[in-house]
Amino acid sequence: MEKPLVVIEDLHVSFRTQTRVVDAVRGVSLVMGKEKIGIVGESGSGKSVTGRALLGLTPPNGRVEAKRLEFDGQDLRGLDAEGWRHLRGRRMAMVMQDPKFSLNPVMTVGRQIAEAYGTHFKAGRAEARDKALAALEAVQIRDPSRVFDLYPHEVSGGMGQRAMIAMMLVAEPDLLIADEPTSALDVTVQMQVLAILDDLVARRGMGLIFVSHDLDLVAAFCDRVLVMYGGRVVETLKASELSAARHPYTRGLLDCVPRLERAQAKLNVLERDPSWLEGA
Amino acid sequence: MILSAKNLTVAFGEMRAVDEAAFTVERGESFGLVGESGSGKSTVLRVLAGLIEDWSGSIAFDGKALGRTRDRAFYSRVQMVFQDPYGSLHPRQTIDSALAEPLAIHKMDRHEQRIEKALEEVGLGSGFRFRYPHQLSGGQRQRVAIARALIVEPEMLLLDEPTSALDVSIQAEVLNLLDALRKAHNLTFVMVSHNLAVVAHMCRRLAVMNRGRIVEEMDRDALRRGEAKDPYTRRLMAASRGYDRKLAESFKTLD
Numbered sequence: 114m115e116k117p118l119v120v121i122e123d124l125h126v127s128f129r130t131q132t133r134v135v136d137a138v139r140g141v142s143l144v145m146g147k148e149k150i151g152i153v154g155e156s157g158s159g160k161s162v163t164g165r166a167l168l169g170l171t172p173p174n175g176r177v178e179a180k181r182l183e184f185d186g187q188d189l190r191g192l193d194a195e196g197w198r199h200l201r202g203r204r205m206a207m208v209m210q211d212p213k214f215s216l217n218p219v220m221t222v223g224r225q226i227a228e229a230y231g232t233h234f235k236a237g238r239a240e241a242r243d244k245a246l247a248a249l250e251a252v253q254i255r256d257p258s259r260v261f262d263l264y265p266h267e268v269s270g271g272m273g274q275r276a277m278i279a280m281m282l283v284a285e286p287d288l289l290i291a292d293e294p295t296s297a298l299d300v301t302v303q304m305q306v307l308a309i310l311d312d313l314v315a316r317r318g319m320g321l322i323f324v325s326h327d328l329d330l331v332a333a334f335c336d337r338v339l340v341m342y343g344g345r346v347v348e349t350l351k352a353s354e355l356s357a358a359r360h361p362y363t364r365g366l367l368d369c370v371p372r373l374e375r376a377q378a379k380l381n382v383l384e385r386d387p388s389w390l391e392g393a
Numbered sequence: 394m395i396l397s398a399k400n401l402t403v404a405f406g407e408m409r410a411v412d413e414a415a416f417t418v419e420r421g422e423s424f425g426l427v428g429e430s431g432s433g434k435s436t437v438l439r440v441l442a443g444l445i446e447d448w449s450g451s452i453a454f455d456g457k458a459l460g461r462t463r464d465r466a467f468y469s470r471v472q473m474v475f476q477d478p479y480g481s482l483h484p485r486q487t488i489d490s491a492l493a494e495p496l497a498i499h500k501m502d503r504h505e506q507r508i509e510k511a512l513e514e515v516g517l518g519s520g521f522r523f524r525y526p527h528q529l530s531g532g533q534r535q536r537v538a539i540a541r542a543l544i545v546e547p548e549m550l551l552l553d554e555p556t557s558a559l560d561v562s563i564q565a566e567v568l569n570l571l572d573a574l575r576k577a578h579n580l581t582f583v584m585v586s587h588n589l590a591v592v593a594h595m596c597r598r599l600a601v602m603n604r605g606r607i608v609e610e611m612d613r614d615a616l617r618r619g620e621a622k623d624p625y626t627r628r629l630m631a632a633s634r635g636y637d638r639k640l641a642e643s644f645k646t647l648d
């Protein structure tokens with residue numbers, strides 16, 4: 114196998130809160146190359162926390178421990194601020210789950226994208242602006258020059274998500290962690306945005322970690338899928354074999370999906386089994 | 394009929410975010426709004442909720458024409474769940490005070506019991522009660538937003554992508570809960586969603602929006618059968634069958 118892009122071994126993340134310690138991630142491992150990894154799983158199972166730990170963005174009340182945590186052969190444990198500055202944004206980037214929260218509310222969307230490009234490539238204003246407009250157009254924004262000058266509160270939910278994606282993509286990272294990047298997009302736009310990500314993986318050799326609740330989408334789009342429950346990976350599958358999952362949690366999850374071709378009086382729900390929290 | 398909108402138009406500068414939209418919603422019904430990202434769905438809900446004052450056309454709620462602003466009595470009858478739950482929860486307010494606030498505003502009793510029940514109903518234990526929004530996962534925050542809207546026992550809920558941040562098992566629980574509450578209390582929903590299967594499950598009728606206009610209205614059976622007249626709706630249905638690289642290419646040329 115080629116040199117792995119990411120190696121995570123036995124990752125643990127816990128948070129101290131007023132009342133107790135929350136063990137958000139409990140022993141996650143992943144070795145990945147230039148491929149599309151899907152992460153699905155229960156709300157609160159540790160998907161976003163895992164992504165943020167990989168990028169060194171765990172908040173101060175959190176504690177990260179791992180046997181190995183590597184990006185492109187470099188140990189990320191104990192990396193200093195200077196080290197992170199070289200990696201983050203430029204080489205590894207993350208599209209956060211709440212786009213409006215991650216965008217700067219007092220700066221126009223276009224300027225944020227242009228600045229992201231300008232910082233990484235030392236480009237002049239005009240060039241950065243052109244790049245930003247092209248990036249907005251690439252993510253299917255209808256009227257890029259209008260949207261360039263809008264503030265985050267003036268764009269729709271899906272436009273905010275696409276602005277975030279555009280901002281990460283202008284930096285051409287080697288690893289993109291995309292946390293629910295298309296949940297606010299209608300399926301026609303979603304499909305075109307995914308096609309861009311697909312191309313970056315296929316042509317530029319980017320690695321993609323794609324966190325999503327959309328099981329059908331992950332099955333069709335990704336190469337491999339990790340299923341998380343209670344801070345652990347309970348199952349890893351080839352994406353194309355997701356429908357043949359074995360773990361009762363994954364099976365139950367598939368069963369909860371509403372289907373256009375199947376009318377139901379009530380949706381099926383999941384009976385959670387405490388044993389899913391334990392063991393291998 | 395609990396709600397009707399005619400010639401509803403909202404412009405931001407030159408751009409018409411909503412362009413002459415018209416629809417009606419019966420009491421106790423669930424009405425869906427689907428459409429392209431940026432087509433004006435959230436703007437319609439925000440006008441209904443009184444969050445945008447600059448619009449033209451007419452809206453009637455429960456037989457009375459609505460003006461630019463809404464009074465407190467309106468918000469005890471109509472509540473909105475926002476698309477982006479971060480925006481609707483104050484970062485320095487615990488979940489407990491986020492839920493206590495509407496109870497105080499609407500002078501409701503038994504705060505303690507109502508808060509416990511509201512959290513319970515959306516599948517969050519009391520362990521979450523004194524946490525701050527940033528200490529929750531995306532789906533947990535969304536469930537707090539839903540609990541906050543339900544806690545004042547409204548007649549109508551405006552739901553903007555209420556479950557797109559939730560995993561499918563929690564989504565099923567939340568949708569079952571919303572549906573049960575609607576039936577039990579004759580609640581009315583206006584619901585925006587990108588997920589056609591969710592809309593078909595929840596809504597008897599739906600409107601499809603594209604570039605500010607309602608391009609098509611249909612019932613759930615037509616949606617299930619894939620009977621669409623408008624070209625955008627047809628594209629939407631094709632795309633909802635799953636990721637397909639070639640189909641994505643064909644959309645580009647169609648544009």
Ligand SMILES: Nc1ncnc2c1ncn2[C@@H]1O[C@H](COP(=O)(O)OP(=O)(O)OP(=O)(O)O)[C@@H](O)[C@H]1O
Pocket residue numbers: 128129130135136137154155156157158159160161162163172174175210527528529530531532533558559560
């Ligand atoms: N700063 C924090 N302090 C305390 N607990 C936290 C903090 N951040 C996250 N958590 C908890 O860690 C757990 C994992 O959160 P995470 O955001 O990774 O979930 P997720 O799998 O991304 O869920 P979702 O699908 O709902 O976004 C949750 O129970 C959450 O409440």
Ligand SMILES: Nc1ncnc2c1ncn2[C@@H]1O[C@H](COP(=O)(O)OP(=O)(O)OP(=O)(O)O)[C@@H](O)[C@H]1O
Pocket residue numbers: 263266267268269270271272297298299405410428429430431432433434435436437476
């Ligand atoms: N305050 C504002 N100022 C300028 N333009 C705005 C403002 N609010 C909304 N818009 C514009 O109105 C259009 C419709 O936005 P809206 O949020 O209603 O879309 P939407 O259908 O909800 O999309 P999505 O599915 O992506 O959430 C967008 O082009 C948006 O940029």
Ligand SMILES: [Mg+2]
Pocket residue numbers: 160161162210292530531532
């Ligand atoms: Mg998350």
Ligand SMILES: [Mg+2]
Pocket residue numbers: 269270271434435436476553
């Ligand atoms: Mg919206």
